[in-house]
Amino acid sequence: xxxxxxxxxxxxxxxxxxxxxxxxxxxxxxxxxxxxxxxxxxxxxxxxxxxxxxxxxxxxxxxxxxxxxxxxxxxxxxxxxxxxxxxxxxxxxxxxxxxxxxxxxxxxxxxxxxxxxxxxxxxxxxxxxxxxxxxxxxxxxxxxxxxxxxxxxxxxxxxxxxxxxxxxxxxxxxxxxxxxxxxxxxxxxxxxxxxxxxxxxxxxxxxxxxxxxxxxxxxxxxxxxxxxxxxxxxxxxxxxxxxxxxxxxxxxxxxxxxxxxxxxxxxxxxxxxxxxxxxxxxxxxxxxxxxxxxxxxxxxxxxxxxxxxxxxxxxxxxxxxxxxxxxxxxxxxxxxxxxxxxxxxxxxxxxxxxxxxx
Amino acid sequence: xxxxxxxxxxxxxxxxxxxxxxxxxxxxxxxxxxxxxxxxxxxxxxxxxxxxxxxxxxxxxxxxxxxxxxxxxxxxxxxxxxxxxxxxxxxxxxxxxxxxxxxxxxxxxxxxxxxxxxxxxxxxxxxxxxxxxxxxxxxxxxxxxxxxxxxxxxxxxxxxxxxxxxxxxxxxxxxxxxxxxxxxxxxxxxxxxxxxxxxxxxxxxxxxxxxxxxxxxxxxxxxxxxxxxxxxxxxxxxxxxxxxxxxxxxxxxxxxxxxxxxxxxxxxxxxxxxxxxxxxxxxxxxxxxxxxxxxxxxxxxxxxxxxxxxxxxxxxxxxxxxxxxxxxxxxxxxxxxxxxxxxxxxxxxxxxxxxxxxxxxxxxxxxxxxxxxxxxxxxxxxxxxxxxxxxxxxxxxxxxxxxxxxxxxxxxxxxxxxxxxxxxxxxxxxxxxxxxxxxxxxxxxxxxxxxxxxxxxxxxxxxxxxxxxxxxxxxxxxxxxxxxxxxxxxxxxxxxxxxxxxxxxxxxxxxxxxxxxxxxxxxxxxxxxxxxx
Numbered sequence: 033x034x035x036x037x038x039x040x041x042x043x044x045x046x047x048x049x050x051x052x053x054x055x056x057x058x059x060x061x062x063x064x065x066x067x068x069x070x071x072x073x074x075x076x077x078x079x080x081x082x083x084x085x086x087x088x089x090x091x092x093x094x095x096x097x098x099x100x101x102x103x104x105x106x107x108x109x110x111x112x113x114x115x116x117x118x119x120x121x122x123x124x125x126x127x128x129x130x131x132x133x134x135x136x137x138x139x140x141x142x143x144x145x146x147x148x149x150x151x152x153x154x155x156x157x158x159x160x161x162x163x164x165x166x167x168x169x170x171x172x173x174x175x176x177x178x179x180x181x182x183x184x185x186x187x188x189x190x191x192x193x194x195x196x197x198x199x200x201x202x203x204x205x206x207x208x209x210x211x212x213x214x215x216x217x218x219x220x221x222x223x224x225x226x227x228x229x230x231x232x233x234x235x236x237x238x239x240x241x242x243x244x245x246x247x248x249x250x251x252x253x254x255x256x257x258x259x260x261x262x263x264x265x266x267x268x269x270x271x272x273x274x275x276x277x278x279x280x281x282x283x284x285x286x287x288x289x290x291x292x293x294x295x296x297x298x299x300x301x302x303x304x305x306x307x308x309x310x311x312x313x314x315x316x317x318x319x320x321x322x323x324x325x326x327x328x329x330x331x332x333x334x335x336x337x338x339x340x341x342x343x344x345x346x347x348x349x350x351x352x353x354x355x356x357x358x359x360x361x362x363x364x365x366x367x368x369x370x371x372x373x374x375x376x377x378x379x380x381x382x383x384x385x386x387x388x389x390x
Numbered sequence: 391x392x393x394x395x396x397x398x399x400x401x402x403x404x405x406x407x408x409x410x411x412x413x414x415x416x417x418x419x420x421x422x423x424x425x426x427x428x429x430x431x432x433x434x435x436x437x438x439x440x441x442x443x444x445x446x447x448x449x450x451x452x453x454x455x456x457x458x459x460x461x462x463x464x465x466x467x468x469x470x471x472x473x474x475x476x477x478x479x480x481x482x483x484x485x486x487x488x489x490x491x492x493x494x495x496x497x498x499x500x501x502x503x504x505x506x507x508x509x510x511x512x513x514x515x516x517x518x519x520x521x522x523x524x525x526x527x528x529x530x531x532x533x534x535x536x537x538x539x540x541x542x543x544x545x546x547x548x549x550x551x552x553x554x555x556x557x558x559x560x561x562x563x564x565x566x567x568x569x570x571x572x573x574x575x576x577x578x579x580x581x582x583x584x585x586x587x588x589x590x591x592x593x594x595x596x597x598x599x600x601x602x603x604x605x606x607x608x609x610x611x612x613x614x615x616x617x618x619x620x621x622x623x624x625x626x627x628x629x630x631x632x633x634x635x636x637x638x639x640x641x642x643x644x645x646x647x648x649x650x651x652x653x654x655x656x657x658x659x660x661x662x663x664x665x666x667x668x669x670x671x672x673x674x675x676x677x678x679x680x681x682x683x684x685x686x687x688x689x690x691x692x693x694x695x696x697x698x699x700x701x702x703x704x705x706x707x708x709x710x711x712x713x714x715x716x717x718x719x720x721x722x723x724x725x726x727x728x729x730x731x732x733x734x735x736x737x738x739x740x741x742x743x744x745x746x747x748x749x750x751x752x753x754x755x756x757x758x759x760x761x762x763x764x765x766x767x768x769x770x771x772x773x774x775x776x777x778x779x780x781x782x783x784x785x786x787x788x789x790x791x792x793x794x795x796x797x798x799x800x801x802x803x804x805x806x807x808x809x810x811x812x813x814x815x816x817x818x819x820x821x822x823x824x825x826x827x828x829x830x831x832x833x834x835x836x837x838x839x840x841x842x843x844x845x846x847x848x849x850x851x852x853x854x855x856x857x858x859x860x861x862x863x864x865x866x867x868x869x870x871x872x873x874x875x876x877x878x879x880x881x882x883x884x885x886x887x888x889x890x891x892x893x894x895x896x897x898x899x900x901x902x903x904x905x906x907x908x909x910x911x912x913x914x915x916x917x918x919x920x921x922x923x
Contacts, residue, residue: 060583064486099895100514102581103547105484144486186483187520213513214893273791293786332787345676345790 033238034074035143035153040066045247045335046240047139049258052325053339054308055136055162056098060105065140068108068147075143077237078128078152083225087127089232090118090222091158091171092145093138095183095205096215098340101137110186110217111145117182117190118222127225130154132169134236135162135308136338141217156228157236158221160356161325164307166202168368170358171221174231181205181220185212233356254334255349264327264353265382267312267319268292268301272346288342290328290350301350303328305339310373312350320352320382321375323359323368327351352382395444397451397617398832399436399606400648400825401429401458404669404711404729405802407828408436410444410451415655415833419443420825422802424729429460430605437609448614453904455831456606457622457648461641464598465591465692468496473503474593475538477530477562478586479510479545479554480519489544489586494693501594503538506530510554511546514843514893519546522554524561531565540593541566544574544586550843570596577637579841580895584697591694592639599638603631620870620904624700626651626681626830627837627901630870639698642691645827646703650675650682652830653798656820663785663814666801666826669711670726674704674784676795681879683790704784710803711735714743714773721772736762745806748774755805778808786813800826837879837901838865846894855881855896862900871902 035043044058044065069075083089092114094101115126129146131139134157146153158169166178178201181193191208195201201220209216223231246257259266270292277286285306292299301319304311309326312319320326327336331347342348359368360379370377395418400407402425410419421439425432433456441448464470476489489505490498508530510522531541541562545555552575559571572593578585599621606619621634626647634641649666653659660680666673676683682701689700711731713724727734727742734740736747737758748770749755751762762770789795794815799807800823809817822829840861844854859878867873879901883894 060487063492063583067487067491097514097893099580102583103514104519105480105487105546105582107482107485109482109485188482213519271787345788347787 033077033155035065035069035077036074037066037070039241040069040143042244042247043237043241044140044244046242046244047134047136048336048338049243049262049327050139050160050240050325051135051162051336051338052308052322053305053328053337054164055133055138055338056094056101057338057341058137058140060102061137061140061144064106065143065147068144072147072150075146076152077155079155080225080229080232080234083127085224085226086124087225088118088122088124088222089128089130089154089225089228090115090126090219091130091132092142092217092219093132094141094215095166095209095218098137100214104186104213104215106141106144106186106217108144108148110184111148113184113190114182114217114219115149117192118219121180121182121192122222126151128152128154130156130158130228130232131236132158132221133162134160134240138162139240153237154228154232155237156232156234158232160233160236160358161323162308163368166205166220167198168372169221170233170356171223171231172198172367173358173363176221176223176227176231178220180222181218183208183212183216183218185216187213233358255329255351258327258329259351259353262325262351262353264351267350267352268296268299269294269331269349270296270299270301270347272342272344272348275342275344286339290348293347303350304375306373307339309339311370311375311377312352318377318380321370321377321379322373323355323364323379324382325353325355327353354382393449393452395450395452396832397437397440397454397615398828398830399433399454399456400645400827400831401425401433401456401460402645402668402827403459406432406436407825408440409825409828409832410440411829411832417822417829420822420828422825429458429602430608433605434609434612437613441613449616451615451617454606454610454615454617454619455622455628455834456602456619457644457827457831458602458641459645460602461595461598461638462643462691464595465497465642468500468692470598470601471500471594472539472597473537474501474590475503475530475534475541476505476586476590477527477541477543477558478505478507479522479543479558480582481507481509481523483511483519484546484582487583490590492583492695493587497692497694501590504530504534510558512548512551512554514547514550516547516551522557524557527558527561528565531562535566538569540570540572540596542572542574542586542589542593544582544589546582548573548575549578549580549585549841577639578697579897581697584695587694588639588696588698591691591696592637595638596635599634599641603634606631622648622831622834624698625684625837626701626834628834628870628904629836633869642698643700646673646675646701647682648830648834649673649800649827650677650701650830651680651834652826652828653677653800653820654680655829655833656800656822656826657798657818659796659798659818662796662798663789664798664800665781665785665807667799667803667806668709668801669728669731669803670707670709672706672708672781672784674706674788675701676788676790678790679879704788706780706784708745708777708780708806710744710746710806712745714745714748714769716769721769721776723773723776736760736766743770745773745777746803748777749806754808777806778811781807782812785811799823835901835903836866836869836871837899838862838867838869838871839897839899840865841895841897843893843895851894851896855898858896858898859900862898866900866902870904872904873902876900876902
């Protein structure tokens with residue numbers, strides 16, 4: 033299986049669906065990936081079992097402000113900087129790249145880098161969706177250290193961070209990123225292929241391709257196809273009638289109210305957001321919550337909207353689908369459940385709640 | 391009252407309209423002529439007709455405002471475009487997406503005289519990203535030489551710090567003498583690729599706008615008019631003819647903005663849904679504080695993504711000239727027959743059933759005078775019902791809140807929309823609705839924009855907003871606004887997420903009337919924001 037000029041737009045849609053509204057727009061990273069693959073050839077998608085057991089898996093992505101990344105576009109050379117650093121730190125060759133976050137722009141950037149390096153991309157990722165912080169990685173739950181964490185701004189500046197633990201790695205990286213122009217290419221959670229086999233979320237890239245396949249359908253059929261392919265539930269068809277935003281501790285938070293239209297007329301759903309959509313409420317009742325994925329799909333384009341791209345008056349369909357199972361274990365909920373985002377709620381899966389709500 | 395009148399001209403795809411209004415905004419004369427293949431004669435004819443209906447001499451006209459789709463059409467048809475040398479400042483960054491990489495190949499071929507990425511640009515906080523590679527700028531300028539009619543320069547984060555763009559322009563000027571240069575920080579906002587696209591399009595349109603301003607000047611001279619002239623922009627404000635030559639891209643899609651501003655003026659409504667029904671499309675937009683609500687998603691022009699300030703418009707293929715086709719029992723909407731309506735439509739004795747015929751058959755319009763053949767009645771009724779449904783759905787989609795909004799109907803085929811259209815709180819089709827575009831141009835104010843990125847600490851943010859307000863104010867005055875009446879129309883803050891010391895992007899728009907324009911043509915000042923003085 034390969035990522036090609038032909039299937040990259042499909043893949044990007046799958047990444048956007050997985051993002052739960054966060055992770056930044058896929059538009060510019062998609063254009064970069066298409067450019068790279070067009071010039072350098074397709075990127076192979078590899079199963080972890082096909083790699084040499086002691087080959088290094090290099091999880092990569094962007095740490096930074098999505099809006100900064102729309103100005104500070106990458107050159108592609110940062111891939112070589114990261115790989116060279118990693119090979120000298122690990123004293124072993126890198127066997128494959130991996131998206132540490134499949135949701136949003138970070139599902140696409142590693143494709144450009146893999147094409148540049150002529151390396152395969154692992155059919156896996158660290159989050160199975162988008163999350164804001166570095167410790168919200170399946171590898172963290174599996175006990176893989178985030179350090180050494182390598183950051184580069186693409187202008188020749190490099191930082192290697194050895195953090196005391198994975199939470200401090202997140203704090204240090206965020207501090208460094210601000211000094212590095214607001215957006216860094218990064219790698220963390222370096223591991224051997226053998227270790228990766230039990231530490232990562234597998235099948236993420238092929239899943240995004242499958243979900244994005246609905247892009248080929250006519251607009252009218254897409255929402256149903258997307259919902260079907262992710263095992264999701266349509267919560268509401270409606271229109272965004274209220275939107276508030278604020279920047280809080282480095283994260284863009286806010287809430288939105290969607291009023292039902294057509295068969296859903298009279299219903300109101302409130303969405304709570306912190307980069308991603310974290311919670312959907314109706315009449316005070318929880319319909320869906322993190323770590324499950326809440327996609328807000330624009331009715332005119334049938335493409336999922338990033339939270340920063342929502343605006344008043346938009347017609348949308350809200351779809352909730354199960355997040356990766358690694359996050360619904362007690363350990364997973366500790367790191368990425370509602371309380372990890374400051375929501376004083378017990379996690380309740382989507383299915384049970386929707387049955388009550390309808 | 392000699393020397394006080396405004397003449398507004400709107401050059402549309404089907405018709406060219408001219409209106410004359412006095413300083414209170416009262417319509418004194420209007421004229422509508424077909425836009426013949428060359429716009430020059432159409433402008434001249436419309437002005438001649440309007441002046442003759444006004445009576446008296448041409449010295450009564452103080453200002454002339456022109457709205458046109460010529461720039462848009464030039465891009466769509468890839469004609470009359472200038473060759474542009476494209477310089478980007480940001481190396482080694484940004485090369486994964488070279489300039490014009492995502493343009494349609496034919497447009498790129500028609501426009502590009504060469505592209506380069508050289509070291510330079512800024513960080514989000516205004517610090518230097520890299521030292522400007524002055525030699526590389528000079529080398530590129532020499533290499534494109536005479537092949538480039540215009541040079542477009544775009545630096546990373548130039549809306550925050552424009553120094554490198556200005557410095558590079560000096561170098562180009564030194565190498566190539568009086569070549570025309572477009573700088574991205576004067577044209578677009580954050581988002582490198584979209585801003586660069588807008589800047590290159592702007593450069594490519596220099597010739598088109600020179601031609602149309604030339605045609606306007608020629609028309610004015612022939613009628614003995616010695617008036618100040620302005621072009622209408624996509625945000626519903628005006629730019630002096632000389633400035634339009636620098637920023638032609640901002641005249642793109644001024645049509646919808648003009649019709650919405652005209653609708654606001656004619657109806658007196660500040661918050662409303664507006665539908666402009668022309669020969670080809672019905673364009674639905676929303677007025678907020680008397681101005682069109684902006685589109686937030688990127689706007690595509692001729693296959694190129696840009697980030698202009700553009701009204702958020704839903705365009706339905708429902709117009710007076712829309713052809714109605716029968717396929718078996720089913721009814722379809724075909725393409726518009728445009729200016730052939732008055733010869734080809736059923737009510738004009740022609741063979742083509744159109745939505746105008748449907749509206750006449752239903753008693754909504756009286757036009758043409760020929761009876762609609764009986765065999766068409768059922769199909770026309772179905773077609774009109776379909777058009778009504780599409781329009782009602784469109785209105786429902788555009789209103790910003792769940793409450794019902796008033797609807798203002800304008801445009802040459804505005805009578806197509808029935809007063810009992812559902813989903814609106816009030817229905818208004820104000821007098822002279824058929825020339826709302828030209829009126830929108832004639833009453834338009836001028837504006838100035840400014841943008842800053844600053845730390846979100848309250849003191850720093852206050853200072854940055856103040857700076858941006860001062861800049862926007864100065865730019866509005868520079869554009870011809872009466873400094874006594876310039877107001878800050880909106881202040882927009884967008885937090886840049888994921889930064890520990892969070893930064894905020896602040897955008898300010900100042901709007902002011904041209905001297906002695908009626909106060910009703912001004913937007914209300916939002917609560918909590920005092921007029922800047």
